[in-house]
Amino acid sequence: MRLKVFRAATTAEALADIRRELGPDAVILGIRRQGRSVEVSAACEPPLDEPVIVAPAARATPLARHNLPAALAARLGGERVEDALAREFRFVALPDGSARPLLLAGPPGAGKTLTAGKLATRAVLAGTPPLLVTTDARRAGAAEQLTAFARILGLSVTVAQTPAALGKALAARAPGQPVLIDTAGTDPFDAADAAFLVALIRAAEAEVVAVLPAGLDADEAAELARAYALLGSRLLVPTRLDQARRLGSVLAAAWAGPLAFAEAGCGPGPADGLIPLTPSLLARRLAGEPLLLEDNAA
Amino acid sequence: MSASLAALPLPLSAPSRGRIIAIASGKGGVGKTWFAITLAQALAKRGRRLLLLDGDLGLANVDVQLGLSPAHDIGAVLAGRVALPQAALHLPTAGFDILAGRSGSGSLAALDPAALDAAVALLPDAATRWQDVIVDLSAGLDSATRRMAASADLLLVVATDEPTSLTDAYAVLKLHQQDAPGSAVSIVVNQAQDLSSGRHTYETLAQAARRFLRREVPLAGIIRRDPKVKEAIRNQAPLLTRHPSSTAGNDVDRIAEAISKGRPGA
Ligand SMILES: Nc1ncnc2c1ncn2[C@@H]1O[C@H](COP(=O)(O)OP(=O)(O)OP(=O)(O)O)[C@@H](O)[C@H]1O
Ligand SMILES: [Mg+2]
Numbered sequence: 001m002r003l004k005v006f007r008a009a010t011t012a013e014a015l016a017d018i019r020r021e022l023g024p025d026a027v028i029l030g031i032r033r034q035g036r037s038v039e040v041s042a043a044c045e046p047p048l049d050e051p052v053i054v055a056p057a058a059r060a061t062p063l064a065r066h067n068l069p070a071a072l073a074a075r076l077g078g079e080r081v082e083d084a085l086a087r088e089f090r091f092v093a094l095p096d097g098s099a100r101p102l103l104l105a106g107p108p109g110a111g112k113t114l115t116a117g118k119l120a121t122r123a124v125l126a127g128t129p130p131l132l133v134t135t136d137a138r139r140a141g142a143a144e145q146l147t148a149f150a151r152i153l154g155l156s157v158t159v160a161q162t163p164a165a166l167g168k169a170l171a172a173r174a175p176g177q178p179v180l181i182d183t184a185g186t187d188p189f190d191a192a193d194a195a196f197l198v199a200l201i202r203a204a205e206a207e208v209v210a211v212l213p214a215g216l217d218a219d220e221a222a223e224l225a226r227a228y229a230l231l232g233s234r235l236l237v238p239t240r241l242d243q244a245r246r247l248g249s250v251l252a253a254a255w256a257g258p259l260a261f262a263e264a265g266c267g268p269g270p271a272d273g274l275i276p277l278t279p280s281l282l283a284r285r286l287a288g289e290p291l292l293l294e295d296n297a298a
Numbered sequence: 299m300s301a302s303l304a305a306l307p308l309p310l311s312a313p314s315r316g317r318i319i320a321i322a323s324g325k326g327g328v329g330k331t332w333f334a335i336t337l338a339q340a341l342a343k344r345g346r347r348l349l350l351l352d353g354d355l356g357l358a359n360v361d362v363q364l365g366l367s368p369a370h371d372i373g374a375v376l377a378g379r380v381a382l383p384q385a386a387l388h389l390p391t392a393g394f395d396i397l398a399g400r401s402g403s404g405s406l407a408a409l410d411p412a413a414l415d416a417a418v419a420l421l422p423d424a425a426t427r428w429q430d431v432i433v434d435l436s437a438g439l440d441s442a443t444r445r446m447a448a449s450a451d452l453l454l455v456v457a458t459d460e461p462t463s464l465t466d467a468y469a470v471l472k473l474h475q476q477d478a479p480g481s482a483v484s485i486v487v488n489q490a491q492d493l494s495s496g497r498h499t500y501e502t503l504a505q506a507a508r509r510f511l512r513r514e515v516p517l518a519g520i521i522r523r524d525p526k527v528k529e530a531i532r533n534q535a536p537l538l539t540r541h542p543s544s545t546a547g548n549d550v551d552r553i554a555e556a557i558s559k560g561r562p563g564a
Contacts, residue, residue, distance in 0.1 A: 001468045001506060003461050027509045030502035041461075041502045045510045202501070205514075232509075 003043040007034065012189035014040040015227060024258070028230045031195045038191040042230070063286060067248035069218055072255050082283040089254050091277055094235065094262035095207055096123060097130060101170060101179035103206035104237075105197060105228060108185025110211045111239035111265050113142070116182040117149035118265065118274045123178050124153045131173045133158045135166060135200055136184035146182055163196075163203035170204055181206060188227035201232050208233035209262065212253050214244030221249035222256035229257035237274070239265035247286055316425040319432050319557070320353070320450035321486075322474075324466025326437030328458050329488040331359055332527060332537070334434035335392075336547065337454075339538045340554030341430055342393035349386055349428040352399035353446050354436035355417065361398040364389070365534025368398040376416050382423060392536045395428065418445045439473055448477035452557070454518055456486045459499040468506050475511055484518035486553065496520030519553035521546050 004022060008014040011031065018026050022044050030041040063076055076084040095102060102119065104112040116132070123130040132155050136142035143159050150157045160166040166181070173179055181204060186193045201208055210228035212221055225236065236259035238250040254261055261282070263274040275281065321334045331354070338350040352360040352372065361368055370385035375397070386395040397420075424431045433450065435443045447453050453474055457467035467485070474483055485503055490496030500517045507515045524546035530537040537547050 001465055001472075001510060003465045003468070003506070005461055027505075029505040029509075030498055032498055041464075043506055043510075045506075202505075 001043050001045040003029070003041065006040045006042060007037050008040075009037055010189065011038050011040065011191040011194050014038055015189065015230060018042040018230070019226065024226075024256075026230065028198070028232070031191060031198060033191055033195075066246050066251070066286060067218055069222065069248070069252050069255075072251060076251075080283075081286060082279045085282055086279040089251075089279070090258070090260035091279060092235065092260040092262055093276065094119075094209070094237070094274070096126075096128070097178035097180050097207075098128065098176055099207075101133075101181055101204045101206040103181040103183060103201060103204055103208050104211050105183050105186055105201075105208055105231070105233065106211035107187065107224060110185065110213050112185070112211045113145050113149075113182050115209075115211055115237055115239065115265055115274065116146060116180050119180050120149060120153055120155060122274070123180070124155070128176075128178055129153075129155055130178040130180045131158070131170070132156070132180050132182075133160050133166065133169050134182040135160050136182060137161045138184050142184065163199040166200055167203040179204070179206075188224065188231060194227075194231060198231055207235070209235045209237050210253075210257070210259055211237045211239060211265075212250075214238050214240045214247060214250050216249040216253075218248040218252040221253040225253035225257040225259055229259055233257070233259060235260055235262045237262050237265060238277075241275070241285065242266035242290070247282075315422070316347075316427075316429045316431055317452065318421050318425050318450045319430060319452045319454060320421075320435055320447050321433065321454050321456060322435045322443065322447050322470050323437060323456040323463070324439065324468075324470045325457075325460075325463045328456050328463050329521075329527075330437070330456050331363055331434050332531060333454075333456055333486065333488060333521065333550065334432050335360060335363060336537050336550045337554055337557075338394045338430075338432050339392045339536050340547075340551045341432075341558060343538070344554065344558045346430045346558065347428050348394040348430040348432065349397060349424050350394055351397045351420070351424060351431055351433045353417075353433040353443070354399050355442055359399070360396060360434055363531055363534065364392075364396070364536065366396065366398065368396065371398040371400055372417070372420070373400050375420065376413055382420065383427060391539055397424070414442055414445070417442060418449060421446060421449050439469060444473055444477055447474055448481070450478075451482065453478075453481070453483040454486050455483060455515075456488050457499065457503055458487070458489045459491075459495065464499070464503050464506070467503055468510075471503075471507050471513070471515060472511060475513060484516045486518045487520045489523040490520050491523060493520055493522070496522065519549060519556065521549040521553075 006014045006017050026042045026044045028042050032039050106112050120130050134143050134146050147157045158169045160169040186197050188194050210233040236254050241264040261277040263276050321330050323330050342348045368387045370380045374380045375385045386397050388395050455467050455470050457463045487496040487499045504515050507513045522545050526541045526544040527546050530540045
């Protein structure tokens with residue numbers, strides 16, 4: 001393990017330093033405030049000894065209209081989009097929160113609560129009513145939004161505002177019961193926000209799902225994904241996939257994280273679907289085809 | 299947080315056999331030997347019949363920290379000159395027995411394979427005669443150290459907040475996972491500035507284990523930096539004898555309490 005402690009004025013600067021020095025596989029082990037600066041411990045394992053791949057200049061591809069980062073566009077060009085996607089990205093099933101609690105993290109407005117509602121609906125339909133928890137008490141009415149979904153499903157919502165309260169809330173879980181945790185919008189580049197999120201993740205021993213909306217600037221999305229990956233996330237749920245016309249940010253996020261594609265949020269209501277993403281489905285969406293109802297097999 | 303620190307019960311050993319608690323760190327000088335001695339004293343205080351075995355075959359120093367000149371040492375036992383029960387020295391002041399490392403018999407670090415087997419076999423042998431056997435391992439990760447660690451019922455990995463210590467402690471955890479998959483291991487943070495920075499040190503190491511080894515390693519306890527430690531060592535006296543109540547002593551006492559209740563990770 002190569003471990004290094006970084007000190008900087010802001011978490012964003014520390015994360016940039018970490019990425020520069022330890023590369024994209026670095027993992028954040030600890031964050032704390034030390035006086036006026038932020039101290040972040042990061043490590044990678046095994047040590048980086050792979051050669052750096054310098055991407056050739058991007059050629060015009062059918063993907064051009066999605067405004068992909070050049071390096072990614074270069075890797076995706078020249079073969080069937082579906083095959084290239086299958087090679088460059090990981091596609092995994094979204095766990096249901098029964099093995100480890102599923103914690104939804106993301107920037108404000110990403111669609112975390114809606115995603116929580118959709119997952120809760122799915123769990124109820126599957127006959128396993130989940131333990132539904134929100135840690136979002138900062139925003140006025142935040143818990144109410146989830147409670148509204150929950151009421152329709154006949155579920156209650158536990159509000160846990162601190163890591164300790166979250167740990168306690170999870171103690172009420174029935175054996176094998178899925179746990180879904182909705183969180184407040186986080187700025188992962190803010191030391192306090194990031195540290196709080198890490199504390200929640202640890203308290204719940206949760207599997208972290210980064211929820212990011214489609215249609216962001218690609219670089220912005222990539223940086224966000226990278227930050228959530230550093231905080232422990234391995235899964236990506238892009239939302240508003242049915243609405244966005246340019247998916248560069250979605251691909252950039254998964255690639256930069258790196259984060260595995262799990263499912264995509266489509267449609268405005270909790271009963272609307274989360275669609276398991278596959279290379280072929282994503283390829284069709286990139287080609288401009290709408291997401292069809294049949295895709296919502298889950 | 300409580301969930302990640304789930305109590306990790308010591309495996310119940312057969313009633314006829316004591317527990318082997320090995321103390322490792324990877325990096326040297328973090329306080330293993332001092333901690334082993336103090337933990338031994340704190341457990342003995344609770345009525346445990348205990349042997350402190352100096353498993354530092356290269357640079358034994360339990361006897362030095364305690365200012366002892368034992369007549370026999372581990373080398374004599376391995377050479378078959380003295381039996382284990384006779385080689386152990388009883389320390390009435392501290393309340394436990396000691397099997398010293400080398401004391402003039404030359405370094406034991408370069409043992410031939412048969413002698414190495416015999417040294418490792420000393421641990422379970424001792425566990426048939428004492429209720430607790432605490433093994434102070436050497437720094438580094440040589441095969442004798444790894445094998446002794448692997449034969450312990452509980453491995454306590456001592457770390458400080460220095461990146462080198464964290465890296466080496468992680469290496470101990472990783473090799474231990476290979477050598478003794480699934481066996482009990484907990485982290486002891488030593489020389490912590492205060493409890494919250496000690497906690498941070500623990501979380502950093504635990505997170506490395508979680509992310510890279512997919513393993514949850516509980517916290518055995520945090521021991522704060524305390525000038526009385528150095529003072530006691532300089533006077534070659536066990537800390538709990540010289541200062542029955544000190545910050546570091548109380549911290550170790552709490553760890554002993556958890557271990558004696560079978561909850562080193564509480
Ligand atoms: N809690 C503490 N507070 C203050 N000083 C401490 C503490 N723990 C250890 N020390 C200091 O660390 C020094 C090294 O301790 P010790 O010899 O026990 O380390 P060790 O890990 O056994 O070293 P080695 O690897 O050489 O065997 C001691 O002399 C003592 O001064
Ligand atoms: Mg020592």
